[in-house]
Amino acid sequence: MSIVFAILFYLATLLFVVGLAHRIRIYIGTPAPLKIPTTPAPISTGGVVLRMTREVVFFESLFKANLWTWGLGWLFHASLALVTLRHLRYFTEPVWGWVAFIQPFGIYAGITMLLGLCGLWGRRLFVERIRYISTPSDHLMLLLLIAIAVSGLLMQFVVHTDVVAVKGFFRGLMHFSVQPLPTDALLLLHLLLVVALLAIFPISKLLHAPGVFFSPTRNQKDDPREKRHISSWAKQMESES
Amino acid sequence: MADVTAPPFRVIPIVPALKPGSMEGKGPYLANEKMQEALGYPGKLVDDWHDKAIAKMGELLGKFRSLQVYMDACVHCGACSDKCHYFIGTQDPKNMPVARQDLMRSVYRRYFTFAGKYFPKLVGARDLTREVLDEWYNYYHQCSECRRCSVFCPYGIDTAEITMAAREILATVGMGQKYSNEIIAKVHKIGNNLGLPEPALRDTLEGLEEDVKDDTGIDVRFPLDVKGAEVLLITPSADFFAEPHIDSLIGYAKVFHASGTSWTLSSMASEGANFGMFIGSYEQLRQVALRIRQAALELGVKRIVVGECGHAWRVAYSFWNTLSGVGSGADETDRFAQMLQKQLDHRYRQPTHICEFTLDLVERNAITLDREANDKHIITFHDSCNVARGSRMGDFAGGQFEIPRNLIKAAAHNFVEMDPNTTRERTYCCGGGGGLLTDDLMDLRVKGALPRMEALKQVVDDEQVNFLALICAICKTQFSKVAPAYGFDRKMVGGIHQLVSNAIRLGDK
Ligand code: SF4
Ligand code: SF4
Numbered sequence: 200m201s202i203v204f205a206i207l208f209y210l211a212t213l214l215f216v217v218g219l220a221h222r223i224r225i226y227i228g229t230p231a232p233l234k235i236p237t238t239p240a241p242i243s244t245g246g247v248v249l250r251m252t253r254e255v256v257f258f259e260s261l262f263k264a265n266l267w268t269w270g271l272g273w274l275f276h277a278s279l280a281l282v283t284l285r286h287l288r289y290f291t292e293p294v295w296g297w298v299a300f301i302q303p304f305g306i307y308a309g310i311t312m313l314l315g316l317c318g319l320w321g322r323r324l325f326v327e328r329i330r331y332i333s334t335p336s337d338h339l340m341l342l343l344l345i346a347i348a349v350s351g352l353l354m355q356f357v358v359h360t361d362v363v364a365v366k367g368f369f370r371g372l373m374h375f376s377v378q379p380l381p382t383d384a385l386l387l388l389h390l391l392l393v394v395a396l397l398a399i400f401p402i403s404k405l406l407h408a409p410g411v412f413f414s415p416t417r418n419q420k421d422d423p424r425e426k427r428h429i430s431s432w433a434k435q436m437e438s439e440s
Numbered sequence: 441m442a443d444v445t446a447p448p449f450r451v452i453p454i455v456p457a458l459k460p461g462s463m464e465g466k467g468p469y470l471a472n473e474k475m476q477e478a479l480g481y482p483g484k485l486v487d488d489w490h491d492k493a494i495a496k497m498g499e500l501l502g503k504f505r506s507l508q509v510y511m512d513a514c515v516h517c518g519a520c521s522d523k524c525h526y527f528i529g530t531q532d533p534k535n536m537p538v539a540r541q542d543l544m545r546s547v548y549r550r551y552f553t554f555a556g557k558y559f560p561k562l563v564g565a566r567d568l569t570r571e572v573l574d575e576w577y578n579y580y581h582q583c584s585e586c587r588r589c590s591v592f593c594p595y596g597i598d599t600a601e602i603t604m605a606a607r608e609i610l611a612t613v614g615m616g617q618k619y620s621n622e623i624i625a626k627v628h629k630i631g632n633n634l635g636l637p638e639p640a641l642r643d644t645l646e647g648l649e650e651d652v653k654d655d656t657g658i659d660v661r662f663p664l665d666v667k668g669a670e671v672l673l674i675t676p677s678a679d680f681f682a683e684p685h686i687d688s689l690i691g692y693a694k695v696f697h698a699s700g701t702s703w704t705l706s707s708m709a710s711e712g713a714n715f716g717m718f719i720g721s722y723e724q725l726r727q728v729a730l731r732i733r734q735a736a737l738e739l740g741v742k743r744i745v746v747g748e749c750g751h752a753w754r755v756a757y758s759f760w761n762t763l764s765g766v767g768s769g770a771d772e773t774d775r776f777a778q779m780l781q782k783q784l785d786h787r788y789r790q791p792t793h794i795c796e797f798t799l800d801l802v803e804r805n806a807i808t809l810d811r812e813a814n815d816k817h818i819i820t821f822h823d824s825c826n827v828a829r830g831s832r833m834g835d836f837a838g839g840q841f842e843i844p845r846n847l848i849k850a851a852a853h854n855f856v857e858m859d860p861n862t863t864r865e866r867t868y869c870c871g872g873g874g875g876l877l878t879d880d881l882m883d884l885r886v887k888g889a890l891p892r893m894e895a896l897k898q899v900v901d902d903e904q905v906n907f908l909a910l911i912c913a914i915c916k917t918q919f920s921k922v923a924p925a926y927g928f929d930r931k932m933v934g935g936i937h938q939l940v941s942n943a944i945r946l947g948d949k
Contacts, residue, residue: 222512225508226505226508226509229501229502229503229504229505229508230503230504230505231504231505231506232503232504232722232762233722233758233759233762234758234759234762235506235598235601235758235830237587237590237591237596237598237829237830237865238828238829238830238831238832238837238838238840238865239832239837239838239840239841239864239865240832240837241837242835242836242837246837254594254596258594260519260591260592260593260594260596261517261519261592261594263591263592263866264519264520264523264592264593264594265518265519265592268517268518268519272517272594322518326518327457327458328455328458328518328521328522328533328536329516329518329521331458331533331536331539332516332518332521332533332536332538332539332542333516334516334562334563334564335561335562335563335564336555336562336563336564337515337516339562399555402553402554402555403555403563404512404513404514404515404516406512406513407512407513407514407515407594407595410509410512410513410595411513411594411595411596413505413509414506414509414510414513414595414596414597415505415506415509415596416506416590416596416597416598417595417596421832421837423757423758423759423761423762423767424757424761424767424768424789424790424791425767425768425769426761426768426769427761427762427765427767427768427769427770427771427774427777428761428762429762429774430503432503433722433726433762436723436726437776438776
């Protein structure tokens, strides 16, 4: 079983890294021929960094758009960030101080993450226009995350697993040696779901995570009068005419 | 065509219930063969449209980062779903921005992504069938490319970019739209959207000189093709004869006169509008813009000023430098842009919006405005979407909101704001932008105006507003036409420079 999971994790990580790098390469390689920042847009690079930070950390635009979606979405993402950071303790030895510090918060974040997810799913199910735009994969994605959260929380609060062994397994993976993994069903399910999440990341809407950084309406400086902005393919057009 | 009906004002503007299929239809008139061919597109739907469309889509995905990222990044969160004036006015769920994008995204998934190739049902991917193509034609002509949705999307996904790509693909397989293509063809041939040839233009301008003389007793000139003038004015051609646009043109002329600025119009580039943007064609956009570089070079002007038009200003402000070098900061090695940039006077912003130009004169006391002249007006201002969301004025972020307002306040005493949820970057489109200002789309235009009309109604009822100030030729035409459907007098619509024209003191400079 340990071998199977070791292979699964290597494969999933490979898919995740290679897939994501491939997408990002496409984004970088595609020119943005016109200046299209949505105004009011920052005039300086510092301003763009600030705008992007507000978008990524606080979901500024979503806040303007819809308070419910913002609240639930932000709760989910912030919790997810905490939970993920908390899991660093399974990969580091000795555990970094700040990781140890956030442990208790990370545990409760698991609960708030679940709440956020259920709220988002509720919206998808019960708000007419959101239901209209949802595809099966939108529902499945939420279900997958909910299942990950539930299985994780169950291990935390109900059926404990041997976390020392789990840590041993992952530390082993990092050094390319397969250590025994506890075989309780809940843990295996939890890990399986995480593998699935990693694998589908680069081919799903989870691409919004890298995508936001490449969105020209958000990452461009508003200076078209001061600086000529021209893409290579457009420049070529010019010398032809 | 369906009957034209104005939806009733909503008492509380909540999100409307969905009425699937309510705007299903054939879309606007197709461009005829001649029009299509004049722009280099096939005359009618080609036999291999399927492969051609997919190939074009692949090409655009490789050329426009916006399209590529926006096809991937949407999470169907629905934040944009209630932000479109066409959705609010028509209740057709396919007019929700995300649903409009998905018309193309579903095809993108099918042909360009792993998930869509192998699990189409799961991710909502569809083959490109003739029905899908027709659906595109219909619903991508129910988007005014106003970008309101992009303000609210957490990833800044701009439906306008997707609409433009869709229209470009449609045109490439032979399904261009009549109204926009006809206009572009006229610009190429004659120099303006209205097909007004040089002698007619000269006539019109002479007539205007007489009118202003009768009115004020002063010789205000409307010069055409004057070599060596300092300023080249580029304005929408509607300003030359349509009501109320013409009053703004008179306003610009008075401003130039009173400040002693030498200026000229150009018969070759007598048009500010650039419908190349509406059909999503970079090449058309560029060709139309190049006329302006050519005119500026031939006339030897030092400055380029743009009149009251929303998308024209967006193209001028955001794209002219890219497309034709009207602007500053080109590389030393940039031969084509340098031709013009060496000639322009870079102490001034290039190009300059007429509101920037006039307000600057007011602030420097180079002209005087008597605000009492507008005391009969209680004025509110409609931010045009392409100005508010696609461009800027002045040197600071948000200048496009402040400068027009400050100019109104400099020209008149009574100014009232509409509901802040409907102004500035949240402004609602007039309902006629993006190449939809055609009679065959009248029902859509009336319905799309609903949110703006509701906000207007509020200030008319509560504050006795009787003048809707605009800085866009499309807004002016659209509101003049649809406001009566909502019980307003069409005469309440006018330009900011109409107010300036009333208030300006004409010396004998
Ligand atoms: S760009 Fe404007 S018209 Fe088009 S979908 Fe967005 S809000 Fe609607
Ligand atoms: S707001 Fe953006 S991410 Fe959300 S549904 Fe609309 S386009 Fe998609």
